[in-house]
Amino acid sequence: MYFVDRSVAIIKPRAPFLAWLRTVSGEDMIDLTLDSLRADCTAMLLPEFDEPEQAVAYIDEMAEQLFRMELASWHEDESAWPADISLLAFWQWFDVEFHSMVLDSVDADILNTPTTEL
Structure with missing residues (x-):
């Protein structure tokens, strides 16, 4: 195993x-629970940070992009997305867990495939 920076x-x-997802998906998601x-x-690699507040600030900077990515992963029609995808709305719609220790258990290079920009 290897520590990852x-x-x-x-x-x-x-x-x-979940409430939004049920409105845009109708009966398809009726049985979906929050759990x-x-x-x-979604798990994202971030730079190493000395303080948790630094990690929060990093997410704040990309909150709208993350919000769009999460919405698009479930429903691609942007006209059905919520009108408010602000920073405040992001934190109302999502919890973010931060973890500082990352280990790589695979003895192979990581393949980097860019995501499409939203």
């Missing part, structure tokens, strides 16, 4: 995200 943020949807929605979430 990164930290991790886990982006976890909250109740407003199941939060069971497999």
Whole structure:
């Protein structure tokens, strides 16, 4: 195993995200629960930070992009997205867990594939 010079943020949807998802998906998502929605979430590598506030500030800078990415991963029609995707709305719609210790258990290079910009 190898220590990685990164930290991790886990982006976890909250109740407003689930409520929105049910409105745009109709009957398809009626049985979806918040627990199941939060069971497999987006994990992001971040730079290492000395203080938790630095990690929060880093997420703040990209909150709108993250918000768009999370919405698009469930529903691509932007006209159905919420009108408010501000920083405040991001923190109302998502919890973010930060983890400072990252280990790589694979003895191989990491393949970097860029995401599309939203």
